[in-house]
Structure formats: structure tokens, C-alpha cells
Amino acid sequence: MDNVILKIRNLNFYYQNHKVLHSINLDIPENNITAIMGPSGCGKSTLLRTINRMHELTHGTTVEGEILLKNLNIMDIPAEELRTRIGMVFQKPNPFPHMSIYDNVIAGYILRGIKLHKNQKDEIVENALKSVGLWEEVKDKLFKRGTFLSGGQQQRLCIARALAMKPDIILLDEPTSSLDPLATSVIEELLVKLKKDVTILVVTHNIAQASRISDYVAFLYLGELLEFGLSEKVFTTPKNAKTEEFLSGKFG
Amino acid sequence: MNYRTRRTINRVYKIVLYCLSIFTVLPLIFILLYLLKLGFSAINFDIITKVSRPVGEPGGALNSIVGTIILSTLAVLIASPLSILSGILISEYPQNPLSKILEIWVKLISGIPSIVIGIVTYLWLVKPVGRYSALAGSISLAIMMIPNMVTSTAETMKMIPKEIREASLALGANYGQTMLKILIPVSLPGIISGLLTGVGRIAGETAPLLFTAFGNPYLSLNILKPMNTLSLLIYNYALSPYKEWHRIAWGAALILIFLAFTLNIISRRAIKRWTT
């Protein structure tokens, strides 16, 4: 097993009186892609949003158990600090509509009021855009609005925005569900390339996608973690009957 | 009915439609032509350098121009912070009982006749003091602006997709930073266009000023004293029997319309530029 970067221990999640996650235990290995799969409504996104404490934005949520980032309880890290260490990419590309491509990449710094030198900024922007393979496509229009880009480009811009904060982990919540197949494959290749620098946790309900890109896979069903392991093992010889059903396309 | 009759009916219908439509914008053309013809001859050095004078002496509209600028600016300064913050209250804290009340009340009074606002401001700020004042005038104008500005701010902020807000928080920004650097800038075109529309409306407004700013033939910069505006000048001069005063009023009307049109066009351009 690789180095574990994130430990989830006995995690229960309640929305109002409704229990959404049932004592999840999960070790996320460093510099790998872990896919979280499961039928819709199984709590995949909830789990993801709990990891960088985005669930706190929703009223009426309660969390029990602990999540440890490099052995540090995430509840002891201020949420704002935690979120720079654990970046997030959303279902729909959401570049800031009033900012240029350039400003979108360094939005994290702008937002937090961190002053950077012009050279520093240029460097961050160039590196982040290069690592998502967007640099060649946009280097002449860095100061145009990010919203003029295509959907796939916008999503890569959002990944660059998360990478620019130099996070330990990035969380992706069905990042390709609103994209066409071509743009999807570009993003998938990109994720595989990125894993040497950053740990990737991706929620997907697309089984084929999980099998293409993930090193580890977790299967979530009705708020319970039924199976977790190396992708090749889970996909070829699932231990749980439900996992097998899901993988063979019997539901969701 | 055969095909030919139906086609004829359709043709007649279209002609009637076009004619009525064009007929509707005719008043605009009439008003504009009339204003340009009479207004331009009145716009000269005097109108922007001289104050109101008794008949027979060459007068201008300087005091009214200055008054319109002061009253409108003051109204904007009073109305915009109140309205923008109230709009934020409605959109950001929908659970807050005050925000629920406000959302309904503001809609209730947004169509209120401006003359009624004049009456209330008079009772509040003129009668107790015993003197008409520009301040009372600008407060009445501010009260006119507030409802629409609150609604336009709240509505633009509510339209920002949830994802944009989450993207900011996921980057580690706190709520204040998200508000200042994402939510307010993103909704700025809506807020500004609401503001400009409001200014366009109040700059030419007369009714609430009749009993508040009242009018003043002298150039006055004291906001605690009566002040003249272009709209008051037009009203008073138009109803006077003097040709000379009518001429000045046409000039004032041209300036006012120019101002209103500019604001209107800027605000529509602003929306277009920001939303595409």
C-alpha cells in the first residue's frame, strides 16, 4: 500500500435527522487517483464535500468521526486553510465570470488578499496552465474573460485554479458529467498525468471512467462503503455482491 | 374562407400593426424635434453661466443645473449604501425575519405616486423645521430610488449560480472575501444598471420637490436652504406667460433629456457588455 495521506475514521453524516453516511472508514493513498463510485444518491458527493468541509455551507448537517489530513484532524484546521490544501473541482465548470483567464488562475490568492509579485503571478499562471495543457491554447488571450472558453477548457481552467494553490489533494465531483466525450478524454488524460504531483479523489458514476483512470476505487451504496481496494482487483474480482451488480450495470 | 382572403387579411393585419407601431414612436420624434428646434436656440453661454433673473433681464439656468446635480448626487449617496446593503440582506440572509418583511414591503411601495412621497417628506423634514430645504428634496428622491434599487440588487445577487460562490469558498476564501471579490463584482452590472435607471428617473423628477426643495432663484450651495432644479425651472417657467422664460425652459428641458438619455443608454450598454 502507498503512503496514506487522508484517513477517514468512523465518519457518520447527518442531514437534519436523516443519516446520509454510515461509519465510513477509508484510507486515501498519496499520489494516486482514487475513484468513488456508486449509484446516484449514495452519498458520494456528500463524502467529498465533507473532506474539505464544504458541507458546513449547508444548514442542518452534522458530522461524527474524524478525517485526518497527514495525521491532523481537519476540524482543527481552519476551514479556509484546509480548503487551500484540499482543492475542489465541481460538476459544472465555474470560472469566475468577471475575471480574466489570468485572474481566474490566481483567484485563490486574489480572494485571500495575498499580494504577489508580477513575476510570481506570471510563474504561477504559466505553470498551472501548462500542467493542465491549456497554456498553448490561451497564452495569447490571458486577459480575456474565462467564460469565452469551451466547456472542456473552462473545466481545465478550474483545475488550474485549484492547482495554483499547490494543494495536497484535489477533489473532483463528477468533473466530466457536463462535457462532451472528446473533452472528457482530455481531462482524463490530464488527471493521470497530474497524479505524480497531487493526490486525486474523483467522484464519478461512470464505471468506464473509473476503470480507465483510477488506481484505487471505493464503492459506496446507500451511504455505506461496501468495497475499497486496488482498481484492478475490484473491477475484476469484486468481493461484494452489490458491487458486482453495479459494475455489471444492473442499476444506476 | 379561401386562401386568398386569408392572405389578404394577414396582409392588412401586418400593415395595421406596422402603422400603429410606428405611430407610437412618433411622439418621441415630435418631442425630440421640437426640443431640438427650440432648445438649441436657447442653449448658449447665458444658460450655463447666469442664474434665474426677473423677466426682462438676461437670465440662465445655472442655479438649476447646479441644483439638479447636487440633489441627484445627494440622493444617490443616501440611497445606494442603504439599498445595496438591504439587497444583500434579502439575498444573503433569506432566513432573517427582517429580510422577509423587507422583501415584501419594498415591492409594496415601489409603485407609490411620487407626489405622496413629497407629502411625507414635507411632514418629516420641512414642517418641523419650518423651512424648505435641498436636503429634504434629496431625501424624497432617495426614498423614490430605494425600492427599485433594493429589488434589483437582491435579484442580481440571487441569480449568481451557487457554484460560483462554492468555487470561491473551496479556494479557501472566507465569506467576507467571497462577498467583496466575487459576489459584489459579479452582480455589479445589475446593481449599477439599477442605480443608473434610478438616477435617470429622479434627475427629472418634479412632484416630490414641489414641497421640499421648493425652488430658489438664486445660486445656492447650502443644502439646508431651498434649491432650484431643472425640473422645477421647467414647471415654473412653462406655466409663466413670458416668452423669454419659455425659451429658457426649452433649453433646460433639452439639457434634462440629454442627461436622461445618456444615463439610459449607458445603463443598457453596461448590462449588455457585462452579460455577454
Place this chain on the structure above:
Amino acid sequence: MEKVKKISVTGEGDILSPFNYIKRIFEFRNVLPFLANLSGALVALIILGFLLTLGAKSLEFAKNAGVANILRTTWNPIAEEFGGLPFIATTVLVSIIALGISVPFTLSVSIFIAEWKRKNMFFDVFNTALDLLSAIPSVVYGFWALFVLTPFIRILQLKLGYPPYGVGVLTAALVLAIMIIPFSVGISREVLKLVSSDIKEAGFSLGATEFEVTRVVTLPLAKQGIIAGFILALGRALGETMAVTMVIGNFNAFPKNLFSPSNTIASLIANQFNEAWGNHQSALILLGFLLFLITLIINLLGGVILRGAKHEL
């Protein structure tokens, strides 16, 4: 463990010295809710105070002169006669005539805009012209009507054998009609655009002409919203002051015919409020309050219908 936690923090307020503590209180995110609540409370207070002031002053009249006094037909402040019925009647009359005049124009313009397929320069100019019409201040409309419209009306009056005042109910209604057209077009144009093009195309695919599609499909679907637009325009017309004040003739009695001078509530207040005191003033305030209530009801009604119509489309 405790120490590790503290060091890991960004440095923002981790050691709560008194200075940092105060700084944190005044941070924008903590101040904003306070400011928002403060402004909200102030705006709510203004609105509440507004209603209370109007109500209290109107009650004053009811107490001193008796509310029945306003429901008479003679207005003679010197003799303490404050009959407001003529003004209420004229207000409604002028507004309804104006609305009636505006209906065919509003309908054609909104259909024209909503159905015009080529978005060319003419279309842009036309749209801009409508927006500009609504941007002209009321006092300028009044001024223009006084100098351009009244001479025409005077000629008409002479031909028909009426005294050639020029000013009067019809003149006021005409200028009001011009003023409310852009407003109601704004609403019905929006509603007509909500009618989906699919359903119109279904009509065309059955071989209908434009006239037939508009008459059978579009208008019936948008009817409710268009009516709401007219109701809201009526609310606007009722409270319109300056243009009406300048051309209605300032005469304190029921209009005898369409050409008679009269006064609406708004124009009566505009003409007399500055010289009024005592009961005269509170009578005017009571009439203002009535005007406020009428427009409030009309606007509420229009708003509710409009929301329902948009919801359905």
C-alpha cells in the same frame, strides 16, 4: 498535539492578543451582517414611518372635520368644504381614458417587437426609441403637451363648439396615454417572448398565417400577462402628477365633458399643498393617502396576475 494545531493555522488571529481580537471584530465578514441588518432595519423603518405618517395625518382630518366630509362634491377650502369626490372621479376617468387610448398601440407594438424576425438596425432603433420614450421626465411631457397638444385640442374644441380652453380631461388623458405606452409595452413584450416558439411553429405547420397564429395561439396564451401589464400601467397613470397638472386646467369640480378642465388628486395636491394649512392640508393628505391606497391595490393586483401568468408560460 495542541501546539501543532496552532502552528498549522494561517496566522490569521491564531494568537488572540487584544489588538487581534479587536481587529477580528471589525473584519469585513463580521461587520457585513451587522451593516446589512442595520440598513435593512432603516429601510423598513422608513417604509413603516411612511405609512404611519400618512395614516396619522389622515386620521387627523377624520377627527377634526369628519371623514364623511371628504365624500362630498364641493371643494371650497375657505368655507371649510372639502369634498374630494370630483378629484377621485377625474383621477379614475383620466386614467381609464388614457389606458383605453393606449391599448391598441401597446398591443401592436408588443406584437411587432416580439414577432419581428429580422433583428436589424431598424429593430434596434425602434427598441431604443421606446426605451427613450420612457426616460423622458414627466415635466417635459407636460411642457410639450402644453405647447404642442393644446393648440390642436383648441382647434378641435372650436370646431365642435366647445369653449377653446385647450387644457382639460382629454388633453391630460392623451399625454398620459403617450407616457404609459412604453411602460406597458415593456411588460407585454416580455410576456409575449415567453410564449415558446415551438407552439407557434406548430401553428404555422398547420398552414396558419401570422395573423391566425397570433390571434389563435400567441395572444390567448399571453392574455393574462398582457392584462397584468395594462393593470400596472393603470396604477402608474393614477399617480402621475406633473404632466397632468400642467394640462388638466386646475378646476375644482366634476368635468362636464371630455374637454372640461378639472383636477386629479395628484394635480390638486401639486397645485394647492404649498398654500394649504390646517384642515385644508390634512384634507389633501387624506386624498393623497387614498391615492396611495388605490395605486397600492392596483399594483398588487397587477403584480399577482403577472406572476401567475409568467409562472404558467
